[in-house]
Amino acid sequence: MIRNVFINAGSAVEIDRHFDKGFKALALEAFRRLESSYGSVEPDTLVISSMAPESMSEQIGIAGVIADHLALRRLKVFRVEMGEASGLAAILTAYSLVSSGLSKGVLVIGVEKVSEYPVSLIAKVYSMIGDSDYTGLYGISPASEAAILAKIYMDRYGYSYEDLFKWPVLMHKNAVKNPHAQLRFMLKSDSYKDSPIISEPLRLLDAYPFGDGASALYISSMPGDTAVEISGVGSSNDSCDAISREDPLFFRSVRESFDDALRMAGIGRDRVKYIEIHDSYTPYAYIVLESLGLVERGDAPRKISMESSSIDTTYVNISGGLKARGHPWGATGIYQTYEVFRSLLGEAELSDSYGAVQSMNGPGSQSYSVIMRRVR
Amino acid sequence: MKDSAPRIWRMRNNLYRIRYSKCKACGASFYPARASCIRCSSRDVEVRVSLGLGTLVEYTVLYQVPARMQDNAPMVIGVVRLDEGFELYGVIVDADIKDLRKGMRVEAVLRRLRVDGSSGLITYGIKFRPVIGAAHGEGSGRG
Numbered sequence: 408m409i410r411n412v413f414i415n416a417g418s419a420v421e422i423d424r425h426f427d428k429g430f431k432a433l434a435l436e437a438f439r440r441l442e443s444s445y446g447s448v449e450p451d452t453l454v455i456s457s458m459a460p461e462s463m464s465e466q467i468g469i470a471g472v473i474a475d476h477l478a479l480r481r482l483k484v485f486r487v488e489m490g491e492a493s494g495l496a497a498i499l500t501a502y503s504l505v506s507s508g509l510s511k512g513v514l515v516i517g518v519e520k521v522s523e524y525p526v527s528l529i530a531k532v533y534s535m536i537g538d539s540d541y542t543g544l545y546g547i548s549p550a551s552e553a554a555i556l557a558k559i560y561m562d563r564y565g566y567s568y569e570d571l572f573k574w575p576v577l578m579h580k581n582a583v584k585n586p587h588a589q590l591r592f593m594l595k596s597d598s599y600k601d602s603p604i605i606s607e608p609l610r611l612l613d614a615y616p617f618g619d620g621a622s623a624l625y626i627s628s629m630p631g632d633t634a635v636e637i638s639g640v641g642s643s644n645d646s647c648d649a650i651s652r653e654d655p656l657f658f659r660s661v662r663e664s665f666d667d668a669l670r671m672a673g674i675g676r677d678r679v680k681y682i683e684i685h686d687s688y689t690p691y692a693y694i695v696l697e698s699l700g701l702v703e704r705g706d707a708p709r710k711i712s713m714e715s716s717s718i719d720t721t722y723v724n725i726s727g728g729l730k731a732r733g734h735p736w737g738a739t740g741i742y743q744t745y746e747v748f749r750s751l752l753g754e755a756e757l758s759d760s761y762g763a764v765q766s767m768n769g770p771g772s773q774s775y776s777v778i779m780r781r782v783r
Numbered sequence: 784m785k786d787s788a789p790r791i792w793r794m795r796n797n798l799y800r801i802r803y804s805k806c807k808a809c810g811a812s813f814y815p816a817r818a819s820c821i822r823c824s825s826r827d828v829e830v831r832v833s834l835g836l837g838t839l840v841e842y843t844v845l846y847q848v849p850a851r852m853q854d855n856a857p858m859v860i861g862v863v864r865l866d867e868g869f870e871l872y873g874v875i876v877d878a879d880i881k882d883l884r885k886g887m888r889v890e891a892v893l894r895r896l897r898v899d900g901s902s903g904l905i906t907y908g909i910k911f912r913p914v915i916g917a918a919h920g921e922g923s924g925r926g
């Protein structure tokens with residue numbers, strides 16, 4: 408018997424350069440906030456999503472270390488790692504554990520220490536999300552791949568760099584209202600002029616900031632007092648690099664994972680009124696929106712509303728996205744899911760509709776989608 | 784992080800030449816080489832070695848260079864379309880950034896990738912440089 412799966416509680420720690428906190432302290436903070444907001448939980452399983460604790464914190468078996476630090480005992484303990492999509496991969500893992508009946512209550516904590524080293528070392532570790540024998544070894548970093556795709560995008564659809572810069576401006580505007588966002592300041596339409604180039608044409612303001620964070624969710628088979636149901640999940644994969652694909656500007660795995668999740672939820676994409684997407688670099692925001700099927704190819708920069716942060720009737724990245732909320736790698740999918748969970752519970756406008764989260768590792772190399780709705 | 788001698792030795796055929804896959808079922812060529820076709824899923828693929836001549840399709844100048852590559856900063860990262868009909872990402876060397884043009888002819892060269900301290904391994908691999916006398920448009924129609 409497949410059981411229904413609910414999110415009952417959640418929390419998020421401010422994303423920042425937490426020089427005073429290691430991964431244990433961050434995970435503990437997320438756990439404490441979850442319990443102080445929603446009451447104590449009794450998980451029988453702990454799932455930790457973290458991308459690079461070996462490189463950044465010299466830690467293997469991080470889930471066991473965190474379980475011990477939180478003084479949680481008699482648990483099934485796992486770490487899920489799928490690069491920068493680890494968070495949503497962890498949600499799919501928790502979903503599977505609960506729906507199968509193997510677990511009754513799963514505490515999922517996404518945690519990452521990113522800002523432990525100089526930028527070049529952080530960039531080196533982040534480059535390991537692709538094929539290390541190919542792009543990694545040659546120094547062909549994710550930023551350079553995003554820059555190349557940005558140029559192909561601008562060339563094919565006739566946009567200027569200034570046209571694309573709408574996205575960071577919008578994300579910063581949204582992040583100002585998000586208490587756990589890393590970059591809570593506004594940009595102007597020409598703020599890029601003072602921003603250093605990381606890989607031309609992309610500037611620092613086109614990339615997610617480096618920051619540490621932890622976010623937690625409690626996922627169970629019981630709806631309890633407050634609950635958002637996970638109505639659908641999906642996942643798919645593609646080549647590690649984008650350029651060997653037939654069309655590097657369409658992330659097939661994003662479409663496939665979203666379609667699978669919609670099918671499982673039994674709804675069309677028009678019922679999704681709010682989505683958090685993976686916008687690690689400016690061009691990826693547009694490519695993802697188009698790959699999801701929310702807008703025609705090449706139309707995303709024209710169709711995104713700067714007033715309402717929406718495409719048609721779907722709100723997008725109210726959190727500020729990876730761009731401005733921040734992107735603590737393995738924790739990001741948990742932040743995204745927590746943000747949609749909070750909005751479904753708190754926004755009357757969303758009470759009768761669905762929320763969604765899209766995550767990916769690299770340029771749609773591996774993709775995950777989750778669809779949720781409020782039930783209590 | 785120290786470089787592993789067995790790893791670099793094991794990778795020699797991929798580091799010192801461009802090995803790609805050619806699908807015998809649908810004719811697609813692709814890089815890196817894989818055990819089955821990324822277009823039609825056929826298992827009937829063979830590994831071939833490229834002659835290393837191609838065209839620069841797109842490029843970016845990377846300033847946020849990962850650790851251990853910083854001697855090379857800024858790096859030019861290009862998309863090269865090899866004459867055998869597939870595309871890959873490659874590092875472009877021996878060119879002033881202002882002289883780079885989309886569509887220019889490039890050729891593979893063996894260059895140093897990284898050095899592991901003063902006593903560790905030096906890893907070499909394939910990069911690309913403009914073909915001497917290369918001009919925009921030259922070689923068009925060759926793939």
Ligand SMILES: [Zn+2]
Pocket residue numbers: 806807808809810811820821822823824825
């Ligand atoms: Zn084929």
